Amino acid sequence: MKNVFCIGELLIDFVAEKQGSDLSKANNFTKKAGGAPANVASAIAKLGGKSFFIGCVGKDPFGTFLINTLTEGQVDVSLSQRSDTFTTLAFVSIAEDGERDFVFSRGADKELKYDRRLSKLFKDHIVHFGAATSFLGGYLEEAYSLYLQEAVSNNSFISFDPNFRADLWKGTEAIFVQKCIPFIEKSHLCKFSLEEAQLLSGKENLEEACAFLHKLGSKIITITLGGEGTYLSTPAVKKIIPSIKVSPIDTTGAGDAFIGCLLKQIALTTKLDTLTSGSEPLENMVQQANKAGAITTTNYGAIESLPTQQQLNQL
Template sequence: MPQTHAAVSHAENPDVIVIGEALVDVVTTSKGTIEHPGGSPANVAYGLGRLEVSTALLTSIGDDERGAAIERHLSTAGVALLPGSRTQGRTASATATLAADGSAHYDFDIAWDLKPVTPAYLPKVLHTGSIASFLAPGAAVVKGLLEQAHRECLVTYDPNIRPALLGSHAEALAIFEELVPLTDVVKLSDEDAQWLYPGQQPKEAAARILGLGAGLAVITLGSEGSLLATPATQLHVPSVRTTVADTIGAGDSYMAALIYGLLCRSTDGLAPSVLETLGRTASKAAAITVSRPGANPPTVEELTAEFAAQLPVVERVPTAASVPTAVASPELLSAPPGS
């Protein structure tokens, strides 16, 4: 039997545990090349730390200088690495080439092999996603942790699709749809949704995710805002206008702020007013992030500054007939995590 590691000690119980890859983004522009700590789950953990949410990351980074740089970067936001996260070998990297509009194309050098772990306790929120949820052999460990956490704590999931690493569409879709029933909140970009469900509108993709058992499906729509859907309600939240420096980390900042909002909500479950606040908070976080280079998410002070004055009016979308109203939101979404 493989040796296991306790995910965290009882003396250091964070509110959120994030599971997934941490790597180095090598960003190439017309002005040259620069390295930033990255990886979608690591970015989410860092974003949560910047929002002053107690957070720890379970990952796999090398014993090289890049790995040390990632650990130092996370520590500046108060994010701790859980035992087993530093391994022998080199740290993964993603080479990002920026287009004129600030969008990024990635080429990856990654091997995802997460050590088996036995959680010492479950946090209020367990988040995972991206490469870590698809790429063997580590993906099997991630799935096992979701199976342990399911219905014991709030589980959030962002697949952050990277087609170049996923093999066939059919295989990737099967993995995604096996994980969704183990989660409470699923967030996708419109590009993720279109890749997973070609030809379907965002509200149709959201309906599919809800039908698989998630209690909240969120699809970000770039400059068009985001769609938040439960079995009973669909809301469209416009984006917050800003000047785009680049889009690196925008979706991860949105995800971090979404988790932050879930932790901060009252006892209203996922009532429309709660969805509005969640979407508006996350949209502002994404706008702040894209306004400056790299995955540089907002602090809690930036996110809450002049909040009411800077946020858009929310447009309510009639619930589509295809949304399965018979599916009940998971019990964990009926009250704040840890309540």
Template sequence: MKLDVICLGELLIDFVSTAKDVELIDSPGFVKAPGGAPANVAAGVVKLGGTAGFIGKVGDDPFGHYLKRVLDELTVDTNCLALDREARTTLSFVAQKPDGDRDCMFYRHPGADMLLSAADIDEAYMSQGAIFHYGSISLGSPSSKEATLQALAYAREHGLLISYDPNLRMDLWPDQEYARKEINEGFGYADIVKISEEEFRFITGCSTVEECGRYIMERGPKLVIVTLGKDGCYYTNGELSGYIEGFKAEVVETTGAGDAFVAAVLQGLAERKKAGQPLFDEQLPQLLQFANAAASLATTRIGAIPSLPTREEALARLG
């Protein structure tokens, strides 16, 4: 089975506040929603018309079985999703504060995703992908980091395009310096990096998006994209660079927006890769505009995976 995108990392339950513009301490209740950045990307690729597989580990508990069912129903391939009896499925509680920032707290001591190991990575499975996508959270525990590095080695050996999302979640790291070191290490393995406006200053030490783009490109990637929320995104491949305008939206909750963006970019690049077309040429702005449309739609619904748009919805958003 050939797959457009193979994603590795966390799959968890987001409990999203039923009230808007409040912090967690004042949230009156929560709605259960499936999430986890790499899993969101896999789901987003499928909803946009591509094929995707997910490598990860959840607890052998009701939440883990629920998450597997969600991916199965979306037709995300879960042959490499393991159910673990040693740890429970990771939970996250999320609220959107009055200033628009997220208030987020994880229950993960440890979460099953932290126990993914190198032995869980199947080389034959990895060889079936066109693109491999991972995030920084799987670099944060020894076992899952070893698994990620093993997957990266197989991806490089079999010619997959490699995508990385730093996805900063400070409360999952023991301290800031360790987080910065490990997240920066991730740049060196990637062909494509998507980083957000909220993340890049802490991670890179840069003060502008242009400086950030140069900093990351110097570490090996061929394309860097900085997402700018409602203002769209900035991109550079070292030769071409520019800003792509965003779309206005009635924002309900922003959890899945960045992952919807990444899914749209990777699904488009997978199509080009399979067709033998150039990946990072003058057609990039058109693809990034589509990704901005997908991201804007994801902010209009509650939850990460439930908010991800279909291809038809994203195309309609483009007008």
């Protein structure tokens, strides 16, 4: 089985307990481990895969909480770093009008320094780039580009999820798109939401968006469509793989569970070329990954509600 190296941010989400009021009125917050690449690493480990999280947190109690959370979830954090800068914090509330109210206090995640020893570890394994804060500057962005080059030269299977956050890129969306392009060019697998696929391609239509993104380089594209399922696009197949019927409570982390489950299965595949030539194995994998996404929506939080292999088998 291949290792999966997930690079990016690990942070604290302070979620307002009383939803329906904006942050200026919220008094009580629940502390949650957050960060898409960290969620993906957790999803893989919970399904029995071998995942590493590569990111930076502060040497403060919040950093300790985050590292402990991943460690308890069997994620290997030995390649992560701690910094004197405070741990990155995000405060989230859903205001009365249904809009997300969001305050972001960026700290240690940007301090991740490039480590040349990782290059050898990437050889023939899987490297997942889960963008979000990685394009916001700092040492992290520098390390991110270098790790992309290392993954290419070490024959790694490269996976990319841009995790576009509208709150972080208001008015600078075009810069975000530019930063994503080298990753789409070099990735074997890309996971987008519909909004991301449209933003990155400039095309409204799903098929046209995929055609544009394939032309950039990515062979396998998955576009997650919430309750409708996932659009899978490869040279051999273009279709929606329907989702599983559940009663969703909180969709946080569904996308991370989806890509984590897909990568866990790819990690078990010996001949990666066959993924894009035949349609069936990949379709089955996406079907499984849809289940992982669906299960995650049936509970509150991201890491807490990720499925085990047993839960997937039972569904």
